[in-house]
Amino acid sequence: GSNLMADGILMEAMSVEDSGRSHQYCVYIYNVQPGLSFRYSNGASFYTGIFYDTRSSTVVTDDLKLQTYGMDFSSDTIHKKSCSLYAAVPSGEKASFYGDTSMIAEWPSLGYHLCSCMG
Numbered sequence: 001g002s003n004l005m006a007d008g009i010l011m012e013a014m015s016v017e018d019s020g021r022s023h024q025y026c027v028y029i030y031n032v033q034p035g036l037s038f039r040y041s042n043g044a045s046f047y048t049g050i051f052y053d054t055r056s057s058t059v060v061t062d063d064l065k066l067q068t069y070g071m072d073f074s075s076d077t078i079h080k081k082s083c084s085l086y087a088a089v090p091s092g093e094k095a096s097f098y099g100d101t102s103m104i105a106e107w108p109s110l111g112y113h114l115c116s117c118m119g
Contacts, residue, residue, distance in 0.1 A: 005043040006031050037097045041073060044110060048098050069099045076112050083117040 008030040014020030031038065038045045070079040070086040074093045079086035081096055107114060 003040040005038060005040045007040055039071070039073070046097075046099070046107075046110065047103065048100070067099060067101055068096055070094055070096050071112075077115050078107055078112050078118065079115040080117045083115055085115055085117065 008028055010026070010028050012024075012026045014024035015022045031040075035048055036045050037048050068081040070081050070083065070089075071077075072079065072086065072089045072094050074089070078099075086094065104114065104118060
């Protein structure tokens with residue numbers, strides 16, 4: 001695709017001595033990191049503060065004031081998830097994410113625009 005950052009990596013292998021009869025695998029590993037959200041199209045990342053405890057299936061945060069936001073990829077604009085302008089964005093051009101309310105001031109310096117709904 002045209003993404004500047006890989007969504008993940010595909011790994012395939014098989015045993016050489018017996019042409020894969022004893023060992024073979026095909027694994028896709030997603031390019032994700034706890035506490036971060038990536039925009040694969042341009043390589044941008046931002047801190048979400050959300051960590052999943054895989055042993056207990058619980059969500060752990062580091063005491064941030066998290067809200068759900070919406071990203072319009074076509075205009076690099078961040079909206080509140082409830083914004084009517086965000087609702088009008090085609091589904092292939094948007095994604096929702098959790099963000100810390102204290103980071104709102106930083107988003108413009110990272111190249112994002114804030115919708116008027118962000119106050």
